[in-house]
Amino acid sequence: xxxxxxxxxxxxxxxxxxxxxxxxxxxxxxxxxxxxxxxxxxxxxxxxxxxxxxxxxxxxxxxxxxxxxxxxxxxxxxxxxxxxxxxxxxxxxxxxxxxxxxxxxxxxxxxxxxxxxxxxxxxxxxxxxxxxxxxxxxxxxxxxxxxxxxxxxxxxxxxxxxxxxxxxxxxxxxxxxxxxxxxxxxxxxxxxxxxxxxxxxxxxxxxxxxxxxxxxxxxxxxxxxxxxxxxxxxxxxxxxxxxxxxxxxxxxxxxxxxxxxxxxxxxxxxxxxxxxxxxx
Amino acid sequence: xxxxxxxxxxxxxxxxxxxxxxxxxxxxxxxxxxxxxxxxxxxxxxxxxxxxxxxxxxxxxxxxxxxxxxxxxxxxxxxxxxxxxxxxxxxxxxxxxxxxxxxxxxxxxxxxxxxxxxxxxxxxxxxxxxxxxxxxxxxxxxxxxxxxxxxxxx
Numbered sequence: 001x002x003x004x005x006x007x008x009x010x011x012x013x014x015x016x017x018x019x020x021x022x023x024x025x026x027x028x029x030x031x032x033x034x035x036x037x038x039x040x041x042x043x044x045x046x047x048x049x050x051x052x053x054x055x056x057x058x059x060x061x062x063x064x065x066x067x068x069x070x071x072x073x074x075x076x077x078x079x080x081x082x083x084x085x086x087x088x089x090x091x092x093x094x095x096x097x098x099x100x101x102x103x104x105x106x107x108x109x110x111x112x113x114x115x116x117x118x119x120x121x122x123x124x125x126x127x128x129x130x131x132x133x134x135x136x137x138x139x140x141x142x143x144x145x146x147x148x149x150x151x152x153x154x155x156x157x158x159x160x161x162x163x164x165x166x167x168x169x170x171x172x173x174x175x176x177x178x179x180x181x182x183x184x185x186x187x188x189x190x191x192x193x194x195x196x197x198x199x200x201x202x203x204x205x206x207x208x209x210x211x212x213x214x215x216x217x218x219x220x221x222x223x224x225x226x227x228x229x230x231x232x233x234x235x236x237x238x239x240x241x242x243x244x245x246x247x248x249x250x251x252x253x254x255x256x257x258x259x260x261x262x263x264x265x266x267x268x269x270x271x272x273x274x275x276x277x278x279x280x
Numbered sequence: 281x282x283x284x285x286x287x288x289x290x291x292x293x294x295x296x297x298x299x300x301x302x303x304x305x306x307x308x309x310x311x312x313x314x315x316x317x318x319x320x321x322x323x324x325x326x327x328x329x330x331x332x333x334x335x336x337x338x339x340x341x342x343x344x345x346x347x348x349x350x351x352x353x354x355x356x357x358x359x360x361x362x363x364x365x366x367x368x369x370x371x372x373x374x375x376x377x378x379x380x381x382x383x384x385x386x387x388x389x390x391x392x393x394x395x396x397x398x399x400x401x402x403x404x405x406x407x408x409x410x411x412x413x414x415x416x417x418x419x420x421x422x423x424x425x426x427x428x429x430x431x432x433x434x
Contacts, residue, residue, distance in 0.1 A: 013319045013355075020327040020348040027334070028341030028392075 093254040125161040146246025301410035311377035314354035326351025346388035354381035
């Protein structure tokens with residue numbers, strides 16, 4: 001015991017130094033553990049956990065309102081997209097018609113098909129151009145692909161068009177190469193197939209031959225394509241000819257209206273009344 | 281006195297930096313205590329200085345260890361009152377105590393923390409030597425001004 005006391009007294013400076021160092025290390029250890037920071041972090045995590053669950057619970061109540069808001073936004077966006085797409089399609093169709101070099105469309109009036117009624121018997125088109133734009137009855141309606149029909153009635157802003165695929169529609173047509181003439185009509189059924197009558201059996205008509213409107217037509221301009229021969233059936237005196245129409249009526253959106261061809265002098269010589277000539 | 285020196289160091293000399301090193305008034309004070317008083321006293325002063333520095337800097341354990349070690353090493357240069365050391369000898373021992381205390385404190389601090397992101401060796405040898413140099417200059421100035429009388433007539 002005495003030796004121990006002597007040892008302590010002898011090395012008291014070192015002991016004191018080690019004691020202080022031990023205290024310092026103890027503090028360092030406590031700082032490394034960082035109990036306060038851990039408590040703080042744990043508290044934050046707990047608080048965030050509770051907040052997250054409370055907010056997700058609240059979101060259930062606000063879901064309906066949020067859905068309605070999103071629906072309104074979607075409707076608005078959809079209407080904008082539709083409007084822009086429609087405008088783009090119209091512009092494209094207009095360009096397509098104007099870009100056709102075989103047709104001098106400078107004097108023509110352009111219109112858009114705004115209504116149509118298609119069936120296997122009675123077909124009708126409505127265009128958004130009326131007498132304000134210079135549309136008159138019996139004007140020829142066409143597209144670069146071929147003849148569409150003829151104007152039958154006109155209002156201020158709209159006009160009704162009797163298409164080629166109408167049972168009452170008739171027009172004089174002529175074959176491209178053999179110059180055989182006939183009367184085009186449509187007897188119902190398939191909208192892409194029409195008939196040409198009164199072609200003499202002596203003519204040299206061939207399959208695939210193109211028919212265009214004749215100058216004999218009282219309303220239509222000469223040379224408007226109509227279609228190509230799809231079938232030829234010989235009868236006693238005349239051929240019974242089916243032709244594929246050039247116009248696809250199911251995709252018709254933009255049309256051209258040709259100026260009126262009526263020549264009073266010609267009308268006087270032929271003696272046709274307006275109603276009679278309108279049929280041809 | 282120790283508290284005042286620590287506050288002066290923390291809010292004064294710590295902001296006077298040369299090449300990222302600053303003079304340490306606490307080390308000079310501890311060196312003076314180590315030279316003047318006996319070893320246990322200087323070690324205790326070092327410990328107390330470490331507590332104060334730790335409280336001010338936020339890293340108590342490391343500063344306690346650094347200051348205690350610095351003071352303990354500096355206490356080897358203790359010059360008893362009854363010794364027949366000349367003024368120059370006393371001064372040299374004081375300066376040596378300042379340099380050794382500064383170096384030891386720097387070594388311990390460099391081992392424990394690295395706020396500038398430099399390597400510990402760079403911190404020990406470059407910053408430690410620079411700080412020791414600054415401490416020495418400051419110690420010489422202080423010694424010339426008023427510590428000399430205290431050292432001689434203690």
